Amino acid sequence: MKSNCYSLNELAQIVNGHTIGDGNVQVSGLASLEYAQAQQISFVNGEKYLDKAIQSKAGALIVTATLKDQLVHHQQFIVVDNPYLAFAQLTHHFERKFKLRGIEHTAQIADSAIIADNVYIGHFVVIGEHCVIGENTVIQSHVRLDDAVEIGQDSLIESHVFITAAAKLGDRVRIHANTVIGGEGFGFAPYQGQWHRIAQLGSVRIGNNVRIGSNCSIDRGALEDTIIEDGVILDNLVQIAHNVKVGANTAMAAKCGVAGSTTIGKNCIFAGAVGVVGHINICDNVTITGMSMVTKNILQPGSYSSGTAMSETAQWKKTVVRLRQLADVPLTKMVKQLDHMQARIESLETNFKLRK
Amino acid sequence: MKSNCYSLNELAQIVNGHTIGDGNVQVSGLASLEYAQAQQISFVNGEKYLDKAIQSKAGALIVTATLKDQLVHHQQFIVVDNPYLAFAQLTHHFERKFKLRGIEHTAQIADSAIIADNVYIGHFVVIGEHCVIGENTVIQSHVRLDDAVEIGQDSLIESHVFITAAAKLGDRVRIHANTVIGGEGFGFAPYQGQWHRIAQLGSVRIGNNVRIGSNCSIDRGALEDTIIEDGVILDNLVQIAHNVKVGANTAMAAKCGVAGSTTIGKNCIFAGAVGVVGHINICDNVTITGMSMVTKNILQPGSYSSGTAMSETAQWKKTVVRLRQLADVPLTKMVKQLDHMQARIESLETNFKLRK
Amino acid sequence: MKSNCYSLNELAQIVNGHTIGDGNVQVSGLASLEYAQAQQISFVNGEKYLDKAIQSKAGALIVTATLKDQLVHHQQFIVVDNPYLAFAQLTHHFERKFKLRGIEHTAQIADSAIIADNVYIGHFVVIGEHCVIGENTVIQSHVRLDDAVEIGQDSLIESHVFITAAAKLGDRVRIHANTVIGGEGFGFAPYQGQWHRIAQLGSVRIGNNVRIGSNCSIDRGALEDTIIEDGVILDNLVQIAHNVKVGANTAMAAKCGVAGSTTIGKNCIFAGAVGVVGHINICDNVTITGMSMVTKNILQPGSYSSGTAMSETAQWKKTVVRLRQLADVPLTKMVKQLDHMQARIESLETNFKLRK
Structure with a gap:
């Protein structure tokens, strides 16, 4: 699948990016940060992948300028505005083309x-x-x-x-x-x-x-x-x-x-x-x-959205029982009733104290 | 798809209906009320489609006798008991048949x-x-x-x-x-x-x-x-x-x-x-x-039925949180408890007034 | 589908079970307890199928030793530890094999x-x-x-x-x-x-x-x-x-x-x-x-699990309305509020009695 080979400079040109490091490095494939090897290029799709990027063995990384500054242990980069888009573009160059006609x-x-x-x-x-x-x-x-x-x-x-x-x-x-x-x-x-x-x-x-x-x-x-x-x-x-x-x-x-x-x-x-x-x-x-x-x-x-969130089946069964009851429970009325009762209790308490 | 052509009388005969208007009008296809043209026939599937029927450019309409009386601007009709069934029957006459053997x-x-x-x-x-x-x-x-x-x-x-x-x-x-x-x-x-x-x-x-x-x-x-x-x-x-x-x-x-x-x-x-x-x-x-x-x-x-109705995702997330709580909320007991407490408050209020 | 024929002894050997009754009885097929005929063998997958087993016309039954003792009206058995597994094994012997090469x-x-x-x-x-x-x-x-x-x-x-x-x-x-x-x-x-x-x-x-x-x-x-x-x-x-x-x-x-x-x-x-x-x-x-x-x-x-249980559509529609309200109902707070109010009512009642 990964038989094509490009220099880092060639890849940078494809994605309108610029190379940092040795532009003559040969890249034989694309891979994810976790699995990339020295001859492969990977991409960093935002801050949240920085930790994986730091540990990556990729020979080169596609990054934004901001991300690049945080990757001091890597040497070869292609710097672009949108690394994910650049990755999408490069996949087409590593794809095995169907050439039969x-x-x-x-x-x-x-x-x-x-x-x-x-x-x-x-x-x-x-x-x-x-x-x-x-x-x-x-x-x-x-x-x-x-x-x-x-x-x-x-x-x-x-x-x-x-x-x-x-x-x-x-x-x-x-x-x-x-x-x-x-x-x-x-x-x-x-x-x-x-x-x-x-x-x-x-x-x-x-x-x-x-x-x-x-x-x-x-x-x-x-x-x-x-x-x-x-x-x-x-x-x-x-x-x-x-x-x-x-x-x-x-x-x-x-x-x-x-x-x-x-x-x-x-x-x-x-x-x-x-x-x-x-x-x-x-x-x-x-x-x-x-x-x-x-x-x-x-x-x-x-x-x-619709639907309910997942829970353990035992807990879910209890929820299902409550849901069956729910149709006959006047929820909003209960909230009002509660507030009204609370006011009456407070009034009773106040009057009671006054009478002491 | 719509290469067959029938007179209105021929179509009426197929569906056991009777023609109103010019029975020799040629009909070249079936179409919905919105899209029907002068050489096409459409059908009115109940009162709720009357507005669309009135505006329809269909050359003829399949209707019930009752619907017919409300469509004063149209001239050609096939009157039947069940317009939807008549439409279903007619589709077979406008369908391109597979004839290879x-x-x-x-x-x-x-x-x-x-x-x-x-x-x-x-x-x-x-x-x-x-x-x-x-x-x-x-x-x-x-x-x-x-x-x-x-x-x-x-x-x-x-x-x-x-x-x-x-x-x-x-x-x-x-x-x-x-x-x-x-x-x-x-x-x-x-x-x-x-x-x-x-x-x-x-x-x-x-x-x-x-x-x-x-x-x-x-x-x-x-x-x-x-x-x-x-x-x-x-x-x-x-x-x-x-x-x-x-x-x-x-x-x-x-x-x-x-x-x-x-x-x-x-x-x-x-x-x-x-x-x-x-x-x-x-x-x-x-x-x-x-x-x-x-x-x-x-x-x-x-x-x-089962399932929950759709809402905006933000609102739905709140509902999901409540649903998680629901298992531990004794709904029907709460309703009873509320009523019981209300009675006690009323009793307290009455006694309190009596004592004034 | 059921063209193969085995003696009960042969089948017992396949599943490492032992025969009770006439081991030379010929079995021409597998069937469920309800549908089995005299020349077929069926299996009893636990106590809950005992009633069906008693009524079954199967010529032989695959059972555990415990189940066997409760089936006094049947005569031919294969006794195994796991009747369902034995059944699974036997299906392969009654399957029509694809032999083309x-x-x-x-x-x-x-x-x-x-x-x-x-x-x-x-x-x-x-x-x-x-x-x-x-x-x-x-x-x-x-x-x-x-x-x-x-x-x-x-x-x-x-x-x-x-x-x-x-x-x-x-x-x-x-x-x-x-x-x-x-x-x-x-x-x-x-x-x-x-x-x-x-x-x-x-x-x-x-x-x-x-x-x-x-x-x-x-x-x-x-x-x-x-x-x-x-x-x-x-x-x-x-x-x-x-x-x-x-x-x-x-x-x-x-x-x-x-x-x-x-x-x-x-x-x-x-x-x-x-x-x-x-x-x-x-x-x-x-x-x-x-x-x-x-x-x-x-x-x-x-x-x-997730999801809701099925109910009649009319009841379900009421539940859906309640679910819409639910997002704005402070359930757990309500439970606490109720308990708190109950305590205050009790306190009022006690005080009131003391003051009589």
């Missing part, structure tokens, strides 16, 4: 599909009628693109992905393995005790620079389209139901689920396993903490 | 498999020994049916589905992409600090008219079979463990999970991400709200 | 891959450069092993699994269908309102005797490796993020999720849908009950 002979591609130059299409891929695939896009093995699916350029579709419903994907989109895009929305009309399937007629539109993890399900719309805007990043095992709209640059960690027809704003961050009911609106710049359930519109930016 | 030359089918006429079997499908596939069933690309799997007629098995454990599926079953039916149940006997695998010997039986979403896992039984009865509908990313029985016409939204050997009745509705522990019974006609945890038998029909 | 002609295997003898490699499998596959390992249809993946001996990789990031798997590993091992970790650096992808350079290391269910996502590490130690068992739809370490013999039920860089000890048990935040430590021998959220280090062995 061409179409494997086992792929089954409809004659009417339009495939740009310089793509890779892996073994056992199935591409339907009228699909369009942009330049430099990689379609890995066992992918199926159903009829009329369109994918932009510089994109990656990993193994076993299935894209259907004539979905349209932008440029620089990355869809990880075993994810389903455009699957049938969960729409059924109840009638006389049975569920009557509503054929789903909408599609899925995915913008540029979108990243979707593995084992996700992004359903097609019922009538209009499900929409994932530019720059959205979704982790693994995420469920996006029919007609959801996810605003630009919103991030969702693994196992989130959003029910049908909900609109989520831009620049939101959902931690893991957040659940959102259908038919609501969440505005821009909303953070939801892990495993929270969102059942109402959120109209103000901010951070929102 | 035959067996792709890349499919690998065991000689002993029995394949009915008029099926479609996609590229790179693998079908094992003694499988049986009914008439008019569609098996999409990359599906694997392990030995002795049986599927009825008019069914759909989407791409990358894996069915094993000699599972038996009924007629008109729809299994969406990347779902696993009959995977090994999670059965291990702990002994001397290690987990000893219990080979799973049961199968999976799936009734008629069952719908299972994408990325689901339905495990085979340990000894007897896991059972999904007729008319059950499951959304995406649902987990059904070994020996679960799901009763007829029960619906589960995305991300539900049911642990082993639990029996769920008929006509239940589970909202998203509901979790159910193993070895319990849930009776017919039970609704569970989203993200609830079910840890005990439910023996009465009704609606059940 | 060889490489299907449709598999695409890189020339540089090293494949041991006696393996099975299914249809449409893709194996990349420098992969290594150990003896007696079964790779089912449609699996893709990306370059440099290594799998030990006696392992099973089910259909549609994708393994990448040069992951290394031990011996006797079982990976169930549609799971992704080594997918890209969810690492992005936020900068100027956009997410900048951090290329993931770490791998995944999986020990011996590990079992991973279907539709799981186990991400590769960002810099160092994600680690699953020997004997770990994971159920379906489990998410393991980058750089998580799961200690030996830990078990996780379906739908658990662990966020990045968290370390979990040995011999832990997580019930279904447990969520764990990133960058924390959980020590050995910790049990977490279902659907709990773990947001802090756990440094003491024991059982931990």
